[in-house]
Amino acid sequence: MAREYPEEFSGTALQAAVAATRFGYGAAPGDIARLTEDPITAVAAQVRDVDPLPAPLKDLPDTRALLVDTLRARRRGRTAFQTYRREARARAVSAVNAHLQAAASSPNQFFERLVAFWTNHFTISMNKPAVMPLVTAFEREAIRPNVMGSVHDLLLAVVRHPAMLIYLNNVRSVGPNSKQGRASGRGLNTDLARAILETHTYGPEGDITDGDVVTLAGLLSGWTVGLLGEAEEGAFRFRSDWHESGAKRFRGRFVPEAGLLEGEAALDLLARAPATGRRLSRLMAQFFIDDDPAESVEEAIYDGYTDGGSARGMAEGLLASSEAWTETQTKVKTPRDLAVSAARALGRAEDGAGIAHAMRAMGEPPYQATDAAGWPIETAGWIAGEQFFDRLDWCRGLAEQAGAAPGFNAIDCAFEAVGGLLREQTYRRMRVAFSQQEALALFFSSPEFQLR
Amino acid sequence: MKGARISRRGLLAGAGAVGLIGAAGTSRLSLAAAPTDKRLVVLDLQGGWDGMGMIAPYGDDAYAQARGELALRTPNQVNGVVDLNGFYGLHPAAEALLPFWNDGQLALLPAVGVGTNQTDHTTARAWFETAGSGEPGASGWLGRALNAMEAADTAVMAVGAEGGLLAGASAQRIGRAGDPVSALAAFEQRVALLYAETPLLAAAFEEAVAARNTRLNRLANDDRDSDAGAAILGDAPWLAEQAAQALSESEAHRVAVIALGGWDSHQDQGALVGPLPRRLAALAQAIALLAEALAPVWDKTVILIASEMGRAVAPNALAGTDNGVGGMALMVGGAVSGGVYGAWPGLAPNARLDGRFLAPRNSLWSAVSAILQDHLGLSPRIVANSILPNFGDTQRLEDVIA
Known part of the structure; x- marks a missing residue:
């Protein structure tokens, strides 16, 4: 039996879902539960004493x-x-x-x-x-x-x-x-x-x-x-x-x-140079939060930068801003973000080749930007025109395949992947889907999974 | 091969039954058992594949000018193709195929034709599917081959309305799945409902619908039918995994046909990036997945990648390509001897057919004949008389099967 939609999500459960979705690539099964006790501290710990080469x-x-x-x-x-x-x-x-x-x-x-x-x-x-x-x-x-x-x-x-x-x-x-x-x-x-x-x-x-x-x-x-x-x-x-x-x-x-x-x-x-700090702060805010981020987020990052031109300070400043934790999702996932988050949701994070395939199919071949400007930070362009259908089609195909596994439950997968960000209307549509595959395809296509 | 065990797992359930697998777009998977330990997968690229968009003949002096805005850069340039042999280069979106080339398991069959110079899909598909002009009731060449192998009474899973390459194979058929195009449309409509309170995605969805309608409205009926609901990005990897599972060591199936729509690139197909490169990536992924899942039987495996037609050499006014004649085919597999098979007719205007099309210098049927004889073990006489009677004089490619 699929999980019922809860009466409400606790504040830290919601914050944990935001933490995994916005500051990481998206939750793998068990992540949100682990983050729920103290989401802010838990994310801050992900940049402390980290071995840079996994x-x-x-x-x-x-x-x-x-x-x-x-x-x-x-x-x-x-x-x-x-x-x-x-x-x-x-x-x-x-x-x-x-x-x-x-x-x-x-x-x-x-x-x-x-x-x-x-x-x-x-x-x-x-x-x-x-x-x-x-x-x-x-x-x-x-x-x-x-x-x-x-x-x-x-x-x-x-x-x-x-x-x-x-x-x-x-x-x-x-x-x-x-x-x-x-x-x-x-x-x-x-x-x-x-x-x-x-x-x-x-x-x-x-x-x-x-x-x-x-x-x-x-x-x-x-x-x-x-x-x-x-x-x-x-x-x-x-x-x-x-x-x-x-x-x-x-x-x-x-x-x-x-x-x-x-x-x-x-x-x-x-x-x-302050001008460098200002610009990098804006780019970081755009990368993590929104194509047009709140000024206060930029300020918080810049405050961290002014501590001796610190990249670490910028990252910590990003977490310190309350707007960075809003549960409103407005940033479109890049193909990289979408491919990695789907792999994590399905417990397939070890499949690097599969993620690379997905990125090429959705138009962001890995490590192959066409010039030194890199891939655009503003991500709304990734869903322009028929490219949006290609992305949804990719989601559907992955769901057809992954959703066919014996015992797979799409609603459980969705709660593990986005926790309290899962909207009741998406949940209801998934409940009435014809199959686990279709339910999963709807989830992958939903705003809470397409956006971060 | 009576009594063959047919998979009952998942979507393949139902021994002896014919079901439709896939069915989201024009894509579908058909499977057949056969009395052989060899494996054959045909990737049927429906709509007319712009093979030059994937394997660029950059060494042809006329290439850059002939292809115009669709030309890919040479291997030594930034954003160039990946060199294969000093003349042909691989689109980087399809670089998952590079290891096969490096290992001598990728054969290029350039400038192939199916026997007709007609450029409408109906005619070209009839020739491609039947190895003839496709009179009413004509069977598919692969269906005839299976019958010749006495694969009768075994299950041929799947099929769709006409049966394509496998038409005429002796097999029970029961039922038919719903119209695949409307199934995809229904899915899209359910997705759209999810966006009601998310203006960003609702707007993107509407924009995508409008872009698709604008594109489809520009197409001739024949082209529009060929495009309908093509969904290769989702279908290619999924169907490849289904096919590999059915063809693996423990199962009875030996032949799979994966039909993939979405190649009829009349508009804005893209050169380095864009819709065509995204599809090339999905195609390459499907091949890589087949190879991975078929690893235990890889040395007995041939994958044929072919289309009913190529595309016009030069881009059209909408930055796409019109239906063409000569095209590209590929063979990949542990049983394939890699390399280039067939001469290149050239892209200079006077070398083209009617000044517009890549000349079909080589016959697809010489490759098919090699597969039927040297891979599936059919006799030259049966191939010439019963399977490819319209091409009985066509010499098979002698060395392409390892």
Whole structure:
């Protein structure tokens, strides 16, 4: 017999449902009961003393090993390199599956969603062939260890990472007045500098001029990757002979000639700028709460940021705002969110490959954003036009399959997945459905499951 | 093969019965027992599959210009295809197929035709299903093959109204499930009721209905019928799992036909992202699921992926593609010897059929003939005389079955 709809849900039961739905990917069976005693404390604990590399990610190769592999393959000639690429891609897809499994199965759901936020904010993509093998290593090495640190450490780790230097072409950037530049006539590549200013920090509202971009590119010139046989083979390398010479003036600040330290000083300036903090706070509020979040939520996040430019402070500030805990759901789940939440609701969080399939089918192939801006933070676009039917169709197909399991009960599944967010009208429709499959399909299609 | 044990589990319940499985969109699954230990799955892509949208012949000098806004980028470019052999590249949405290529278990059959140059679905489907022009009462080629294998008296599950490739197979049929399209419509209506108090989703639902109606209203009747209620994103993985279960070691079934609608991409099909790539992802997932679930019998398995027609080379005014002639077919399986089978006719306007269509340089029936003879063990004489009489002279592909 299916559960009756309760007279009422206790306040903390409702808060627990919000905690799992909004700050995690969605509840797995048993989660809401576990969170109910003290939801706020329980979510805060999901970012305290967390091992940034859960079990599925422990044994994946690091960037140096992957890059050395690529560099060696390149030496073996065209056909061998093509074979390497095909095999490397299959390995990269396996690593992506492991990351999706890790995100879906971690008990530290809030941490995992912060990782997703920052990984998307500092997008690199498999869609660039040279970066394809490295996308998950970038997350493991630059993002995960720093999401609970300072924005400055995070930004520095991201910009220094070989994957980012390759993705945005800084490995080819040579100061025109450097030793190498004067000898070869090579020049700056501004892709990374532009992304740092326009995407990673100040953003489009930041009054960025082309001069700022060129200056930052000069400050970062010589930040490249060591080639085979070099001491820094497959790792970050600073080449002083590629670095633009002379003192520079960046955003009103005098930067004396100091080689590698110039770029670090510029990133420090950007990471600590109030404009950066304001923008990141808004993006985080949009990612977790609503496309148009309440100002008080942004303020709470920004308060956390001002504690020394702290990414940890931002996360804690998000939880501290009462509006962040509203039970009104207005944020459309991305394909990633929907696929992972469905996997968790069905107890299939270990199936990373299945989650990857679902994301591709719904239009968000994992780790394959089409440019450095990443996937849109505003999610209403994911249900535009007939794409909405594709999403509902995917939900129906999953329900047809999962709902056919012997003994499966869709209403039990729904209460475990969204708890007190389950509306009585959805419950009633599920009760009168023709089959468990249809009841589950209705639940997956319902507002309480489509939104967070 | 009398006395074959038929699964009684779940949806497959009912020995000897014919039931309809799937049935949400135009999709359905048919199963047949047969006296062989080999496995054959046919993924019947209904509506005319734009195979070039999945396997891009980027090495053809005319490709980028011919495909215009639908052209995918080359493997060395950002957002490019995944290189297969220096000429063909795989759409990244379908990258779940890459391991099969790497393992030599994916065969590309480029520029295949079914025997007619007509571009309406009714004619093309008749040729594809019957290996002939489909006179009234004509049987499907796979139905004839099963009869030739003396698979009679075994259950052929499923079927829908006409029976498609399996039409004419000797089997009992009882009943017929309800109209699949109205079943899907009814589901959508029940979903819409859930959105009454959620303006965001209610508006999205209405917008989706309007977008679909606008698209369907632009189509000719023949195309509209081919589109009706296609639901591959949901159906492909689910039907693949059902098929794999029925074809697994412990069950009697040996042949499965999974019909998947949703390929008649007349409008806004998308190149790197969009409706077609989402469907390619679902198709690739279905193949990956079949391989995973059939692992114990994988070396005895062939999956044929084919459609009744290809699509016009160039995009139309609505950023889709019109019905075409030459198309793509694929074979995947442990019993498949991977590679490219068949010459590429070229995409330059003067190489095309009527200046518009990929020339059907290769015959789908040469691949089917190889499957019937080298995989299912039918004799050349039976294949030529009884199963593919209209293509008796067609040479089978000699090496495609491992």
